[in-house]
Amino acid sequence: MSPAGRQAPEKSGASAAVVTAPRAERPSVLLAGNPNSGKTTLFNALTGARAKVGNYPGITVDRRSAKLDLEGGLGLEVVDLPGTYSLSARSAEEEVAAAAVLGLHEPVPAAVVVVVDASALRRGLYLAQQVVETGLPTVVALSMMDEARSAGIVIDAEELGRRLGAPCIPIVAPRREGLDALRAAIGDAVAKDADLPDVADIDLPEAATEKLEAIEAVVEDWLAPETLALRRAWARWALLSVGGDELPDIPEAVRVAVDEATREDDPGPLLIALRYERIDAFVDAAVTIEEGAPEVSITERVDRVILHPILGFALFAVVMALLFQGLFAWSDPAIGLVEDAIAALQNLVAGLMPEGPVKRLVVHGVIAGVGNVLVFVPQIALLFLFIGILEDSGYLARVAFVLDRLMGGVGLHGKAFVPMLSGFACAIPAVMATRTIESRRDRILTMMVVPLTSCSARLPVYVLIIAAVFSPDQGGFVLFAMYFLSVIAALGAAFVLRRTVLKGKKPPLVLELPPYRMPMGKNLALNTWERVRSFLVDAGTVILALTIVVWGLSSYPRDEGVAAEYAALRAEASQVIVESGALDDRLSELEGQETSAQLPYSFAATLGHAIEPVIEPLGFDWRIGVGIIGAFAAREVFVSTVGIVFGLAHADEESAPLRESLVAATWPDGRPLFTPLSGLSLMIFFVLASQCMSTLAVVKKETGGYRWPTFLFVYMTVLAYVVSFLVFQVGTAMGWGTG
Amino acid sequence: MKVKVHFNKTSALASDEEFEHLNAPVSNAPATSSGARTLADVKVGAVAVITGVEGERPLAIRLMEMGLLPGTRVEVVRIAPLGDPMELRLRGFHLSIRRDEARGLAVEPE
Numbered sequence: 001m002s003p004a005g006r007q008a009p010e011k012s013g014a015s016a017a018v019v020t021a022p023r024a025e026r027p028s029v030l031l032a033g034n035p036n037s038g039k040t041t042l043f044n045a046l047t048g049a050r051a052k053v054g055n056y057p058g059i060t061v062d063r064r065s066a067k068l069d070l071e072g073g074l075g076l077e078v079v080d081l082p083g084t085y086s087l088s089a090r091s092a093e094e095e096v097a098a099a100a101v102l103g104l105h106e107p108v109p110a111a112v113v114v115v116v117d118a119s120a121l122r123r124g125l126y127l128a129q130q131v132v133e134t135g136l137p138t139v140v141a142l143s144m145m146d147e148a149r150s151a152g153i154v155i156d157a158e159e160l161g162r163r164l165g166a167p168c169i170p171i172v173a174p175r176r177e178g179l180d181a182l183r184a185a186i187g188d189a190v191a192k193d194a195d196l197p198d199v200a201d202i203d204l205p206e207a208a209t210e211k212l213e214a215i216e217a218v219v220e221d222w223l224a225p226e227t228l229a230l231r232r233a234w235a236r237w238a239l240l241s242v243g244g245d246e247l248p249d250i251p252e253a254v255r256v257a258v259d260e261a262t263r264e265d266d267p268g269p270l271l272i273a274l275r276y277e278r279i280d281a282f283v284d285a286a287v288t289i290e291e292g293a294p295e296v297s298i299t300e301r302v303d304r305v306i307l308h309p310i311l312g313f314a315l316f317a318v319v320m321a322l323l324f325q326g327l328f329a330w331s332d333p334a335i336g337l338v339e340d341a342i343a344a345l346q347n348l349v350a351g352l353m354p355e356g357p358v359k360r361l362v363v364h365g366v367i368a369g370v371g372n373v374l375v376f377v378p379q380i381a382l383l384f385l386f387i388g389i390l391e392d393s394g395y396l397a398r399v400a401f402v403l404d405r406l407m408g409g410v411g412l413h414g415k416a417f418v419p420m421l422s423g424f425a426c427a428i429p430a431v432m433a434t435r436t437i438e439s440r441r442d443r444i445l446t447m448m449v450v451p452l453t454s455c456s457a458r459l460p461v462y463v464l465i466i467a468a469v470f471s472p473d474q475g476g477f478v479l480f481a482m483y484f485l486s487v488i489a490a491l492g493a494a495f496v497l498r499r500t501v502l503k504g505k506k507p508p509l510v511l512e513l514p515p516y517r518m519p520m521g522k523n524l525a526l527n528t529w530e531r532v533r534s535f536l537v538d539a540g541t542v543i544l545a546l547t548i549v550v551w552g553l554s555s556y557p558r559d560e561g562v563a564a565e566y567a568a569l570r571a572e573a574s575q576v577i578v579e580s581g582a583l584d585d586r587l588s589e590l591e592g593q594e595t596s597a598q599l600p601y602s603f604a605a606t607l608g609h610a611i612e613p614v615i616e617p618l619g620f621d622w623r624i625g626v627g628i629i630g631a632f633a634a635r636e637v638f639v640s641t642v643g644i645v646f647g648l649a650h651a652d653e654e655s656a657p658l659r660e661s662l663v664a665a666t667w668p669d670g671r672p673l674f675t676p677l678s679g680l681s682l683m684i685f686f687v688l689a690s691q692c693m694s695t696l697a698v699v700k701k702e703t704g705g706y707r708w709p710t711f712l713f714v715y716m717t718v719l720a721y722v723v724s725f726l727v728f729q730v731g732t733a734m735g736w737g738t739g
Numbered sequence: 740m741k742v743k744v745h746f747n748k749t750s751a752l753a754s755d756e757e758f759e760h761l762n763a764p765v766s767n768a769p770a771t772s773s774g775a776r777t778l779a780d781v782k783v784g785a786v787a788v789i790t791g792v793e794g795e796r797p798l799a800i801r802l803m804e805m806g807l808l809p810g811t812r813v814e815v816v817r818i819a820p821l822g823d824p825m826e827l828r829l830r831g832f833h834l835s836i837r838r839d840e841a842r843g844l845a846v847e848p849e
Contacts, residue, residue: 085804085805086804088801088804090797119831120831120832121831122832123805123806123830123831126804126806240800240804243796243797244795244796245797266796268796269799269803272803272808273803273809276806276808299833303817307819307820307826397835400835401819401826401835402819402820402821403821404819404821404823404824404835404837405819405823406821508798508801508802508836508837508839508840509824509835509836509837509840510801510802510834510835510836510840511824511835511836512832512835513834513835514833
C-alpha cells in the first residue's frame with residue numbers, strides 16, 4: 001500500500017512494471033459479502049476510500065472500485081460488489097455479483113475476498129462456500145470480530161480456513177485490526193501460493209451429479225469457462241437461478257436444460273442442504289460459544305422498544321418528523337446561501353460583460369442553470385446523510401418491517417416510505433432514495449408515484465393562487481386539500497400501476513433485521529458525497545441544459561424595437577442618475593420591464609397562444625400557459641413567469657401587486673380569468689402534472705433510459721389534464737365558484 | 740413458469756443410504772397441503788423445526804438459501820405491529836418474512 005513498498009530494491013523488476021502498468025491491467029480483486037457485513041467499511045479501510053464510481057454494463061448499479069497497492073509491489077484493483085446473500089440471482093440487478101465472480105461480462109477476477117460477519121457466521125459462510133466452489137483464489141475476511149467476541153463467540157480461524165479451503169482472516173475494519181494479515185493473504189491468493197490443503201468438493205448423489213453434468217454441457221457451449229470448477233459453478237448457479245426469473249441473456253438451451261433437470265427430483269434444494277450441512281460441520285469444528293455470554297443481545301433489548309406496537313410507532317413518528325423537518329427547514333439556510341451566491345455571481349458577471357446575447361446567455365441561461373442544479377444539493381446531501389444513518393444503524397430495515405403491511409396495501413414496498421415522505425420536500429432526492437429498495441419493479445413503482453407527493457416547490461404556487469381567489473378563512477382548508485389530494489393521488493397511482501403497467505407477483509419479503517450498530521462518520525460522509533457527485537455529474541448536466549432551453553424559449557426571439565427603446569432608456573438613466581445605488585435600482589427596474597415587454601414576442605408566448613385552445617377547457621388562458629411552460633424549469637418559476645407576463649418582474653408569491661393583477665385579469669370577453677374554480681383547477685393541475693424536468697432527468701438516470709421518464713411525464717400530464725378538465729367543466733356547469 | 744417445489748425429507752434424490760441423514764422422520768406428503776402446521780401458525784416466542792419447504796421454485800430456493808431448510812430450528816421472535824410480517828431467529832440471525840411466505844414452510848414443534 002505504501003509507496004515505499006513499491007520501491008523496495010529486491011522487487012525492483014516487478015515493481016517497475018506495476019508502477020508503469022496502465023490501470024486496466026491491474027489484476028482485479030472482488031469484495032463480496034452479505035449486506036450489513038461491513039464490506040464497505042473494509043473497502044474504505046483497504047483502499048483509503050478513493051473509490052471510482054462507475055456503472056456495471058447496461059444496469060444502474062454503482063460499480064465502486066479503487067486501487068490497492070500491496071507491499072512487495074503488487075498493484076490491484078479492488079471492486080466493491082453489491083451486498084448479496086447468495087450468488088443465485090433472479091433479476092439483472094441480483095446477477096451483478098455472480099456475473100463479476102464467474103466472469104460473465106469481464107474476465108474472472110484474480111481473487112475474491114468474501115466478507116463474513118463473524119457474529120452471523122453461518123449465513124455469511126453460505127456465500128463463501130459458493131465462491132470457494134468456483135475454484136477461484138478466495139480469502140475470507142471475518143469482520144465484526146469485536147462484536148463476535150463480546151457475544152462470546154470464539155472462532156478458530158485457522159481451522160475454519162482449512163476446512164473451507166480458503167484462509168480466514170479475523171478483522172475489525174474500523175480499528176484496522178487484521179488488515180495487514182488480510183493484505184498478505186490477498187497477495188498470496190493472487191499469486192496462487194496460499195498454503196492450504198485441497199478441499200474436496202461437495203459430494204452430491206449420483207442422480208444429482210448427472211443432472212448437473214447435463215447443465216454443464218450447455219454451459220460449455222454458452223461460455224466455455226476456463227476451468228472445470230468454473231463450469232461446474234456456472235451449472236450450479238444456473239440450477240438455482242434459472243426458471244421463473246427475469247434474467248437477461250440466458251440462452252434458450254440453458255433454460256431448457258435447467259427445466260429438464262428440475263422437472264422431477266429437482267437437485268437444487270439438495271445442493272443448498274448439502275452446502276449448509278457442510279457449513280454446520282465447519283462451524284461445529286471451529287467455533288465455541290463461551291460460558292457466560294449475554295443471553296439477550298442489546299439488539300433484542302432495543303427492538304423490544306423500537307418494534308413495540310405503541311412506543312415503536314411513536315418513535316417512528318419522531319424520527320420521520322425529524323427527517324422531514326430537516327429536509328424542509330434545516331436545508332433552507334443552505335438553499336438560501338446557494339441562491340444568494342448565484343444571484344451575486346449573476347450581478348458580478350453582468351457588471352463585467354458587455355450588453356448582448358452572450359451576456360444574457362451566460363447570466364440568465366448558464367449561471368441560472370448552474371444555480372438550478374446546485375439548489376438541490378443541500379436537500380440531497382441531508383437526505384442521504386439521514387438515510388445513511390437509518391440504514392447503517394439498522395433502523396431502515398425496521399421501518400420496512402413495521403410498514404410493510406401498510407405500504408403493501410397499495411403494492412408499495414415497506415422501504416418506499418422514506419422516499420415518499422422525502423417527496424414532500426423534493427422529488428429529486430426522493431427518487432434517488434429509492435435505491436434502498438432492492439427489487440427493480442418496486443423501485444420503479446416508487447419512482448413513478450413519488451413525483452405526485454406535493455413537493456415544496458408547489459407551495460409558492462398554492463400560496464399565490466389561494467391568496468388571489470380564496471378568502472383567508474378558506475385558505476387553510478384549500479391548502480390542506482391540495483396535500484390530501486397529493487397523498488390520495490400517489491397511493492391511488494401506486495395501486496393502479498401495480499395492477500397494470502408494473503403488474504407482477506408481489507416480490508417476497510425476505511428481509512434481514514441486522515443488529516443495531518453505530519454508523520461510522522467516514523462511511524456516511526463518503527456515501528453522501530458519492531450521491532451528490534453522481535447527481536451533479538449525471539442529472540446536473542441534463543438539468544443545466546434544459547434550464548438553458550427553457551430560458552431560451554422564454555427569451556427569444558426578441559423584438560429589436562423594444563430592445564432599442566430600452567437601450568435608450570438605460571443610456572438616459574446612466575446620464576441622469578449620478579448616485580450609483582439609485583442607478584442600479586433604475587437599471588434593474590428597466591431590465592424587469594424589458595423582460596415583460598419582450599415576452600409577447602418569445603417562443604414561450606407563441607407556445608402559450610398555441611396551447612390556449614387545449615388548456616381553455618381547464619380555465620387557463622395563454623398567460624397561464626406561459627407560466628406552465630416556465631414551470632418546467634422548476635415549479636416555483638411559475639410565480640415569477642406569471643409575474644413577467646403581467647409586467648411585474650421580480651414578483652414573488654407574497655407580492656400584493658401580482659395578486660391584484662391576477663384578480664383583475666380577464667378573458668377578452670371580460671369574464672374574470674381567476675375565479676375560485678379556475679384557481680382550484682390550476683392548483684390541481686400543479687399537484688398532478690409532471691412539470692419538473694429535473695425530476696425527469698433524475699428518473700432517466702436512475703432507470704437507465706428514456707422509457708420510464710417518458711411514461712412518468714405522459715401519465716401525470718394526462719391525469720392532471722383530465723382531473724382539472726373535469727373539475728372546471730363540472731364546476732362551471734354547476735355554477736360553482738365562477739364569479 | 741410455475742414450477743412448484745416440494746422439498747422435505749423424502750426428496751427422491753436423497754434416498755440413497757449416504758444421504759438418508761437429510762431425511763427426517765416426518766410425513767411424506769407435502770406437509771402444507773395436508774393441513775399440518777406451517778410457520779405462519781407458530782406463536783410468538785415459540786420455537787419450531789422446519790420439516791418441509793413448499794412453494795414456487797424461485798421463492799422456495801430463496802428461503803432455503805437464507806437458511807430456512809428442513810431440520811432448521813426457527814424461533815418466532817415477534818409479529819410486526821400491524822400483524823404482518825413476522826420476525827424469525829435462525830442460525831444466529833434475524834430474518835423477516837411475510838405470513839404468505841411462512842405458509843410454505845411446514846413445521847413441527849421442537
